[in-house]
Amino acid sequence: MPSRSELPVHPVDAPVQRAARLVAVAFLVVALAGFVPGLTAHLERLEPAGWGSGALLFGILRVSVVANLMHVVMAGAGLLAAPGAEASRRYLLGGGTAYAVPPTPRRPTGGRRPGSRPGRR
Numbered sequence: 001m002p003s004r005s006e007l008p009v010h011p012v013d014a015p016v017q018r019a020a021r022l023v024a025v026a027f028l029v030v031a032l033a034g035f036v037p038g039l040t041a042h043l044e045r046l047e048p049a050g051w052g053s054g055a056l057l058f059g060i061l062r063v064s065v066v067a068n069l070m071h072v073v074m075a076g077a078g079l080l081a082a083p084g085a086e087a088s089r090r091y092l093l094g095g096g097t098a099y100a101v102p103p104t105p106r107r108p109t110g111g112r113r114p115g116s117r118p119g120r121r
Helices: 013-032 066-080 085-100
Strands: none
Touching: 013 066, 013 085, 066 085
């Protein structure tokens, strides 16, 4: 029987690695839920991309096919980063920064060019 010092050592994940794995799994659940009737209200109004999609995940979060695919990409990136502590830290900081500054939806201009005055042609 091998002595205790000869047994293989299984390193314990750092908390940042567990956090990255947890966030990645959450992204995957949200991505898949975005295509499930019952979890996504008005699924028949799911658009390929853009702010015009009428599908609402859990009745509150607007989703589109591209948004769901981006969540799959973020999940994959997190699962790939999770084995390393530094990669996990970068994933969490980079992903958090990207999601903290959401894109601004385009506002319709009413048929006018942006910056033009009403009544003048």
